[in-house]
Amino acid sequence: MSDVTHSPLVGKAKWNGLKMAAILIAVILAVPILVVLVNVLMGDGEVWQHLYHTVLAEYISNSLLLMLGVGVGVLVIGVPCAWLTSMCDFPGRGLLSWTLLLPMAVPAYIIAYTYTGVLDFAGPVQTFIRDVTGWRYGDYWFFEIRSLGGAMVMLTLVLYPYVYLMSRAAFLEQSENTLEVSRTLGYSGRKVFFKLALPLARPAIVTGLTLALMETLADYGTVQYFSVNTFTTGILRTFYGFGDVAAASQLAGVLLLFVTMLILLERYSRHRIRYHSSGLKKASQRRMVLKGGRGVLACVFCLLPILIGFIIPVSILAYWAAFKAEMPGANFVQLAWNSFYLAALASLIVVSLALVLSYAIRLNASRSVRASVGIAGLGYALPGTIIAIGTIVPLAWLDHRIIELVRHYTGENIGLMFSGTLVALLFAYTVRFMAVSLGAVQNGLGKIKPSMDMAGRSLGLSPFKVLSRIHIPLLKGSVLTALLIVFVDVLKELPATLVLRPFNFNTLAVRAFELASDERLIDAAPASLMIVLVGLVPVILLSRSISSRSTSAHLGRSK
Template sequence: MIGRAGRSGRSAWLWLVLLVAAVIAAPVVAVVVDGLRSTGSVTLPADLAEMVVTTLLLMISVGVGTLVVGGGLAWLVTVGRFPLRNALTWMLVLPLAMPAYILGFVFLSTFDEAGPVQTLLRDAFGAGWLPPVRTLPGAALVMTLTLFPYVYLMARAAFAEQSPTTYDAARTLGASRSRALYAVVLPLARPSLAAGLALVMMEVLTDFATVQYFGVETVSVGVYKQWRGSYDFESASQLSVLVLLFAVAVLAGERLLRGRARYTQRGGRGSGPEPVHLTGARGWAATLVCLLALGVGFLLPVLRLTGWAIEEARRDADGVVDYRFAEYLANSLTVALVTALACVAVSLVVAHALRMTGGRLPRAAAQVTTFGYAVPGAVVGIGVLLAFADLDELVRAAGVEGGTGLLVTGSVAGILYAYLIRFMAPAYQAVDASLTKVNTTTTLSALSLGASPMRILTRVHLPLARSGVFVAFVLVLVDAIKELPLVLLLRPFGFSTVSVWVYELAKENYWEKAALPALVIVATAVVPVYLLFRQERLIDRHPGGTA
């Protein structure tokens, strides 16, 4: 039997996971409370209605675009057999490594009025061949090209796991391939498609850097401008509540798209629909479609950036690497490393505490720790500022003169806190997935032998979950290096990262100077994409069983 000391130690872990959940939720709660408290007492931007409409149009446009491109490509590589199909199946994930704020300036430099494409068309045929690209459709196109792999991954996995019997039965009953797709395949894949769309729309809602290239004013852009431009914190807080409402609407829409119906299939996981061999022109057409998406979303931008970097090196070999590059890269790596270590440590604590305590309350608290990934960056950023402001008031009330001082505005504490909230979800999911494989009897046996919860963590759970810990560390590290919106909102004076540097150079049209740091970010982002490569290849090799 487990003694009183053991039960007491386990209850301490319950309080610990509740504390972590409270710390993670505090900024969002602060935004909601401040928004309700200041309702009617602040002046909102005059063009707020236009911002709301623009945000809706952008989310719908990118959602439809990613559904068509990502879902269509997933169906094509699942059902079709065509040249280069095996390689393209997993290479179509590569656009995830191209941040939208990098693809955005590459796109503008190529297709804007002063770019080579429009210049060539004007010289050959005169003016007016291409519409303006600094528009909402231009921003939607760029974001679609970088975000469609979210839908592609979800749809690909859903299609590959379906049993061929349902699709074949519909075909046997006389349904055409298109009708079988809409009547049988898509309903079974609807939950996965809805989840992919929700991820895409959350990313669109979080972004307020890329859209500024295109002159698109979304609600998130309004938050950034009210805070960084006008220093109107109350108005920025009110707009953050509006952004949060958009996020809630997205999550509600995801549940609505899933529907109340439940789609199941007999026989467990299947091997996907019967493949169709595309030969001749049809096969190469399918290959061309996949190469087109891969090319415009990743390969061509990388070639363009590489060309700029080489051109800059030839022009000024000594100045190709700016003296600030090492400093900004060090800042990015330091913040990313600290964030990754913190997220992994907290994830381990939460996942371990869940296994020490059990019950609905700790499980609910564990879910709260992961909701930051579904909260737009603007809300997290403003919420962190509000949370630290409330902390400052408490410290002053306790008699500490000066409060917290420059804890937020003069350091990177705000960025680290926001990163912890933002990136806990992928870290916890990776760690928890590894600990799920640990048999419950192993933990119970250690407890019955008198091992303390801390000893079980260090001697049992941590060694058995080391693969998940490594994946969590890598995913958070790379996401933190790529992150731009939160750094723009919370960085202290004089502090910058590689992502901010790329954004500022691109905003001033210094394409060549932005090329090398942009390539560093893309190369770093390829690491987690490689992990997804392996997952996709395992799905492709073992479609009918567990990889």
């Protein structure tokens, strides 16, 4: 018996229970999306007509331009850096290959606050220029950081690692023999890159680009702070300003269409394209040595994104937090505690449900279970604003039905039990980040041989005992990775938290956003720095994983 899926040892009743649990989880997690789609068709359309005739065109054009600018930026940085660190040898390559991931730890809205404090008219850079030259406002040109172009730059600096990671993995998997044959045909290094390596890596590059663009559409803090009107700012403005859920849902529906088109584009790019590994030596076994000026240029090119996207902003935050910001008091401790325990609760819930879903598909990968797991993972492709609106509407409806029922029988008002509490936030986080956890857990389960399941079942263990006693101990690394990634993602999440947080409940992300919105950039530094430092944990683990795989491969070749 090669697969535990068809094993008669798996009890039918217990399997049906697990199957029903997987389907139920998927249905519950799909509610926010269904609510948004239903609300698109509701409402009198008055507010929507107003939006259509006034700002909708601006939302669409700004969102498209932002995607275009960020798309070009992440490709220009991510792909060449991936090629240089995987296929070439130059001074500092080993260190740069993993430090290029560090900007992933800095949320876009935090890097936006930091550079605004430095490059704005009242910042030290422009003040220095005026002091030295004697110029006044209007006498000189300087890049306007609070603009659509500024938002493009800020988002590019923190999102290029998506393309870098995917591209580097694809380049490392390419066969040396294939590239050597191209050289014998007279291809220069440049032609090898553009005519062979780049087309072969295209599916991976498009996947990374799609992820970066979905994060661009989901961003709220950066575009709101820079006063760039996009769908995310429009949705929250409509929701709060007009109080019209239907109109906000209609805007969310248009944004959902954008996200769907990105997903379809990514899948179409891989349509009927199959690139198989030849099993021969990998290209990285024989890197092109870059000496002299070429080596220095390669080093500088790879160093600049790290310098601008991580070292400079984190250094500025650390300086502000240590020497200029107000000393953190009891309020900061409360904010940190709120953020940490909320992120811890969310990560435990998400990973626990991911274990159930992943184990269900391992026991029987039927169409219904596979569809359920796919539906459960849809949330990551959606911005937090869409999920927040899709969450608050059904929970508010449920709250009011419960209030009416209790008041009818007891005469008491029990208040909001779901929509006005942390339940709404935790549910939204679960919908948003389930896909991240599913990927890590499924990857870990795939490495455990089916014979382990068979051995446990032959000893009389139930499916759940096999999971708890055999799989989970073997999945410690994958589960820890999933917990850490979800923890940090929740810590950084801004739009969903802004919409769904209970009254008088703040987190580090929300506080940093509020202070920055009030132009108290220096006072926002401690909260921002805390978020960045915590975000470093999964990035460092990912970097160490990449480095260890690279080292293992090198040792394996040298034996």
